[in-house]
Amino acid sequence: MDRKYVTEMVPADAAGIARAAEVLREGGLVAVPTETVYGLAARADKEDAVARIYRAKGRPSFNPLIVHVRDRQQAAYFGDFAGTAGVVAELVWPGPLTMVVPRVGDRGLAEAVAAGLPTVALRAPSHPVMRALLEQIDFPLAAPSANRSGFISPTSAEHVRASLDGRIDLILDGGPCEDGLESTILHIDGGGVWHELRPGPINLAALHDILFDPHNPVEIRRGTGERGIEAPGQLASHYSPGKPVRLNATQAEAEEFMIGFGQVPGDVTLSASGDVNEAASRLYGCLHLSSASDRPHVAVAPVPEEGVGRAINDRLRRAATPPDNDQSSSGS
Numbered sequence: 001m002d003r004k005y006v007t008e009m010v011p012a013d014a015a016g017i018a019r020a021a022e023v024l025r026e027g028g029l030v031a032v033p034t035e036t037v038y039g040l041a042a043r044a045d046k047e048d049a050v051a052r053i054y055r056a057k058g059r060p061s062f063n064p065l066i067v068h069v070r071d072r073q074q075a076a077y078f079g080d081f082a083g084t085a086g087v088v089a090e091l092v093w094p095g096p097l098t099m100v101v102p103r104v105g106d107r108g109l110a111e112a113v114a115a116g117l118p119t120v121a122l123r124a125p126s127h128p129v130m131r132a133l134l135e136q137i138d139f140p141l142a143a144p145s146a147n148r149s150g151f152i153s154p155t156s157a158e159h160v161r162a163s164l165d166g167r168i169d170l171i172l173d174g175g176p177c178e179d180g181l182e183s184t185i186l187h188i189d190g191g192g193v194w195h196e197l198r199p200g201p202i203n204l205a206a207l208h209d210i211l212f213d214p215h216n217p218v219e220i221r222r223g224t225g226e227r228g229i230e231a232p233g234q235l236a237s238h239y240s241p242g243k244p245v246r247l248n249a250t251q252a253e254a255e256e257f258m259i260g261f262g263q264v265p266g267d268v269t270l271s272a273s274g275d276v277n278e279a280a281s282r283l284y285g286c287l288h289l290s291s292a293s294d295r296p297h298v299a300v301a302p303v304p305e306e307g308v309g310r311a312i313n314d315r316l317r318r319a320a321t322p323p324d325n326d327q328s329s330s331g332s
């Protein structure tokens, strides 16, 4: 039986992108494909529009949003890219790296975007649909992942619809997301120290080596930064398939939906060939399948801590943490 959906979904062709631009101008909510995951976009310069994102997701208001821009020039209007931050942005953008930089005052960003922080998170995405959309509008887009807060991030338009149907105005269907994991978040503090606020597709150690002497490696601090720049999205429980998850499993036990990797088989596999990049792009799709399965438990094969494997394991640990362990429920 065909289910009736409330939210309109259109292909991300020229007409779809023009329609999305129109809805956004009016202050509406549009789910858009990016190279990381689908984003739930609203114009970042209107308080009402941004408030609608928090409502649609059920997102705690202390969790700030990433502002998506065309390029470094537009980013530099809203944030201070002096020094290394500007060099890094120039090197990596457009791409899956978010930079947390000091906010430039009075540039018309809605207050709720930065959730009261003196910093702002900015990213220029590389997905052709998102870039075409940003070319057609004269405001930046606030866009967290297009899912109900705390649940699995969407890597397809269908995932968005399953989570947010009826709560948003439009879904632009641009096919599956290539990277499949949220952007790496980097903050470079006043002393030049790099803080990885969230691991992701961009490997900061490798990036640091390109910019500085690789024979004199500098420690990249993980997870927490100086006061006020912690990424609240790093809450312990997140990406939950809604049932218990067992990690580093080499074999399924009774009643478990098994997610395999490499030599370890499963009901589905992250990557039969043991490729961590393929595993990243398939991770959320596999978690969605585990969630939809009629089995009450989920088991996941070990994934090596190499390359983007670190970011995959970061997400898996959060998926395996019961929501009750989190003081404040969840992030995004």
Ligand code: AMP
Binding pocket: 063, 064, 065, 066, 100, 114, 117, 119, 120, 121, 143, 144, 145, 182, 185, 197, 198, 228, 229, 230, 231, 232, 233, 234, 331, 332
């Ligand atoms: P998402 O909801 O998946 O888009 O994740 C956005 C992430 O960016 C969250 O972890 C936020 O806490 C983080 N973030 C956004 N703005 C800032 C900021 N100004 N300082 C630190 N983290 C930020």
Ligand code: MG
Binding pocket: 144, 145, 153, 331, 332
């Ligand atoms: Mg999210």
